[in-house]
């Protein structure tokens with residue numbers, strides 16, 4: 001028989017199950033005042049735009065929304081809009097209704113600008129099996145909002161969480177998400193309160209070699225009151241997906257927390273007083289940054305999937321519920337390549353598809369990577385110079401690296417966005433410069449060979465020299481004319 005109170009209970013249970021991170025923060029009395037994600041809605045009722053992408057072919061834009069209220073982003077809408085061209089993320093919309101949107105960061109005290117925009121397809125993942133894209137920040141890119149509404153200022157309380165790629169980081173300053181200066185300049189200790197993720201070692205660190213979840217409080221990355229040395233309770237992060245938390249409140253109190261975004265709970269890495277030299281009381285200014293430092297320092301890298309800023313100091317229990325929600329979203333990796341497969345262990349040659357140049361293949365002369373007219377009737381030495389061993393990507397085994405057939409131990413790598421054949425020096429930077437994720441050819445033929453670390457950049461022949469070029473970027477070799485053809489190569493078995 002119909003029973004109103006059990007129906008009510010069912011509805012309440014359904015609401016609890018469906019609660020999204022910002023519903024949970026609101027229930028805890030610390031509502032979101034900024035909520036950013038390119039992967040999913042952070043309110044269970046949110047069905048508005050998550051982010052905007054712009055394509056290079058006609059400069060058109062499209063806003064990407066969740067598939068349903070509270071759901072995962074409609075990645076298929078992006079894929080069809082960006083087919084046959086390249087796209088960047090222009091805006092990450094604030095889901096709170098406060099218009100705290102993130103857009104291209106302007107010049108700041110530490111670096112000129114505007115910063116570069118992230119490739120729209122640089123960080124594919126799945127959430128509960130549905131494809132979505134994160135924000136893959138390469139050095140030089142970043143997002144910002146200097147005119148916000150409702151973000152904590154001065155010593156006011158706030159909480160932040162974000163979900164990052166735990167395997168994408170460096171030691172550059174500063175892959176941050178959170179509260180920063182409204183002037184894009186360093187205005188002193190305590191003028192920032194942002195989550196930092198990376199291996200920056202200039203100040204206090206966690207244990208091991210990093211990366212760590214730290215807090216950028218301006219003029220220092222901290223995880224305790226100590227301004228140098230190791231905080232034993234803050235571990236090196238080894239998970240693919242990491243949940244990172246920073247919060248602060250009046251009375252000289254703050255905390256850093258973190259955990260595996262795919263399972264388990266959050267640990268408290270530090271909770272207590274702030275560093276003593278100018279960080280109490282705080283002088284927060286209320287701008288929002290992503291992927292850069294408060295003064296627009298932009299040499300860092302990392303990947304952002306979702307994050308919020310709250311009004312008020314969230315309880316650990318509230319954050320633990322948010323972590324449970326993140327785990328339930330089931331972030332998982334998915335293929336980051338497309339088009340014809342380049343089998344690891346094979347030897348390949350790359351044939352130019354640009355009309356008028358199709359007799360040319362990618363070869364090298366010394367360290368210079370170029371195109372030359374080489375065919376199966378040429379000498380073994382010439383054919384070897386145009387043949388490459390495909391090996392598992394040195395920086396990411398989901399992608400590949402290309403070893404020179406005639407110079408074992410040397411690989412195609414980009415440096416200054418020109419391609420070179422250089423010996424592998426074993427460094428993290430070399431491995432990243434030498435890792436490429438083949439995509440379906442942008443002109444419909446073969447493959448386009450995209451840089452893993454700079455996914456707006458592709459192998460491109462230009463005046464018979466090979467570059468890692470971006471469509472419409474600042475260099476002559478980035479020219480949009482002929483770009484789509486110049487970055488598309490038919491990949492055959494190696495000529496030698």
Ligand SMILES: *[C@@H]1O[C@H](CO)[C@@H](O)[C@H](O)[C@H]1NC(C)=O
Pocket residue numbers: 224225226229230231232233270
């Ligand atoms: C701060 O440094 C001191 C001295 O090295 C150390 O004893 C203390 O444990 C450190 N504090 C934290 C929170 O790690």
